[in-house]
Amino acid sequence: MNKDIRTEIFTRLRNENPEPKTELNYSSPFELLVAVALSAQATDVSVNKATDKLFPVANTPEAIYALGVDRLKGYIKTIGLFNTKAENVIKLCKQLIDNHNSEVPDNREALEALPGVGRKTANVVLNTAFRQPAMAVDTHIFRVSNRTKIAPGKNVLEVEKRLMRLVPKEFLLDAHHWLILHGRYTCVARKPKCGSCLIEDLCEYKDKTSD
Incomplete structure (x- = not known):
């Protein structure tokens, strides 16, 4: 996967959700x-x-x-x-x-x-909280990064470091939220919803579904 494809992936994710937020409730x-x-x-x-x-x-x-x-x-x-x-x-x-x-x-x-x-x-x-570029790799982000080939890695730290290096800078602040939400609702663990995925044509996952 090259920089142009990554840029297009995050452009689409941003267009769909310009200001992604955590789903945890907090006020400080x-x-x-x-x-x-x-x-x-x-x-x-x-x-x-x-x-x-x-x-x-x-x-x-x-x-x-x-x-x-x-x-x-x-x-x-x-x-x-x-x-x-x-x-x-x-x-x-x-x-x-x-x-x-x-x-x-x-x-x-x-x-x-x-x-x-x-x-x-x-x-x-x-x-x-502090709007610093950082990538908290949970199971969703680990799965999406490897499945799409945005930033494949064998472990969480490897994926984190690759994402920090490979995600285009203009998207880095919000990339964590876009990836987590994509993994939670579209690129789900058991059967990804490829048919309704807005980056399906850019994703390198071999076993795509029609859902």
Whole structure:
């Protein structure tokens, strides 16, 4: 796949959705950080159901830390791995209070030093909250990148680095959202909806469907 085809792919995705957004509900960098930390191995829908109840009650590091682990679990118990996530979020809040003036840091090193925050979570926060070029490669983006051949790679980090290098610069800020939404609704895992895909003619997937 060459630069012209990649440019056309992202031009079409942008034309269809000029201002793509995350499907997680949030109103501050801290709310986004907590929501993304809770979303590992869980759907955005399930996270939103929990945070829609949690955030009106507690949406600052101090307020969530004051809840404590057990009360926080009560709000997030419908999310997978909620025990570990509750402990990590409480520890994360304490570190934000002690080390960052209760503010979410806007750099990768500081974000990844927080409990429960890995590279993918840091990338989401950097890109979505702080509008920095970053690529959070989840299962959807990994699948779309390999299936279409936009940026094939054997592992998540390889795909991330290739996307950062190969996505034309004018699209880099929003590419993460376009790819994730395309994988979530069109280029789905079991049977991609090639028949209704706006980049089908540019995609290099060999086993296209008629749906």
